[in-house]
Structure formats: structure tokens, C-alpha cells
């Protein structure tokens with residue numbers, strides 16, 4: 146109730162603090178429960194978010210089945226973020242849906258949704274920029290910055306990310322295992 150009398154900037158700060166703090170609760174189940182029930186994230190029981198995540202506008206983030214979000218992810222839901230099923234985000238993946246218009250005299254904020262399709266693997270320290278679609282089964286190599294859409298079953302690397310290979314579409318795994326607590 147007290148939230149209603151706070152200025153918007155304080156409300157924003159408090160909600161960012163609470164969602165980040167929640168990311169350190171030492172239980173996969175409790176963390177997922179809170180993300181769903183307290184913060185409005187859409188995530189099924191089969192998916193996990195490892196600790197240290199920062200989730201902005203979690204009520205605009207939708208995660209599919211058997212997906213694994215690695216440690217210290219940043220998921221920006223402000224412009225709308227959809228992550229499919231059997232998606233693997235390794236440690237330290239940052240997905241942004243908002244940015245500033247560098248040419249605008251008022252430095253205005255623009256936003257565009259991001260979609261990560263089923264079976265994609267974003268390896269460690271990947272950065273995804275607003276408006277990008279990462280296709281089914283695509284792989285993004287460690288440290289890449291993804292500025293444009295990635296075709297399905299394509300492996301990309303570098304800054305900006307460019308194709309370096311193809312992945313076999315014959316995928317049958319299910320990311321059902323996870324490490325508890327952490």
C-alpha cells in the first residue's frame with residue numbers, strides 16, 4: 146500500500162532492488178516461486194534461473210519449458226522478452242530490450258522486443274541488443290554481441306556477431322537436470 150505514495154523513481158528503485166535481491170535466495174524452487182508470484186514472471190516449474198539474475202520488468206518476460214538461465218543473467222523485460230523452451234543461457238548473458246537514441250537531443254529511450262527461440266544456446270558473456278530474434282537451435286559463441294537476427298541453427302561469434310558455422314537440426318535433448326540451491 147505504501148508503494149502508492151512513493152514517487153515513480155523510488156518505486157522503480159525499490160522494485161529493481163527487490164528483484165535483484167530475490168535472485169540471491171538460496172533455493173531454485175523458492176526463487177522461481179517468488180519470480181512468478183511476487184514479480185509476475187511467466188516461468189513453468191520445469192525451468193530454472195540460477196542465482197544473481199537481475200530481471201527488469203519481470204511481468205513482461207515469458208520463459209518456456211525446460212529452459213536454463215545461467216548465473217548473473219540480466220533479462221530486460223521492459224520492451225518485451227520471450228525465451229522459448231530448452232533454451233540454455235550460460236553464465237553472464239545480458240539481454241536488453243531498451244536503449245537510448247544516441248542521436249536524439251533528449252537522449253530518449255527506445256525499446257524493441259527480443260525473442261530467443263527453442264533450443265538456442267547463448268554461451269557465456271553474450272550480449273543481445275533490442276529487437277533481435279535468435280532463431281531455433283542457434284548458437285551464440287562466448288563474448289559475442291548480437292546486433293541482428295540470427296537464423297535458425299546458425300552459429301555466430303564476435304562483435305558484432307557473424308556466422309561462423311551451422312548446427313545440426315537433429316536435436317533431441319531436454320534440459321531437465323539442474324543443480325539445486327545455487
Ligand SMILES: CC(C)(COP(=O)(O)OP(=O)(O)OC[C@H]1O[C@@H](n2cnc3c(N)ncnc32)[C@H](O)[C@@H]1OP(=O)(O)O)[C@@H](O)C(=O)NCCC(=O)NCCS
Nearest residue numbers: 235236267268269284285286287288289300302303309310
Ligand atoms: C561456439 C563454440 C561452441 C564453438 O563453436 P564451433 O562451431 O566448434 O567453432 P570452432 O571452434 O570450430 O571455431 C570456428 C571459428 O570461430 C572462431 N570462434 C570460436 N569461438 C569464438 C568466440 N567465442 N568468439 C570469436 N570467435 C570465435 C574460431 O576462432 C574459429 O575461427 P577460425 O576459423 O578463423 O579459426 C565455442 O566457441 C564457444 O563459444 N563455447 C562456449 C563456451 C562456454 O560458454 N562455456 C560455458 C558454458 S557451458
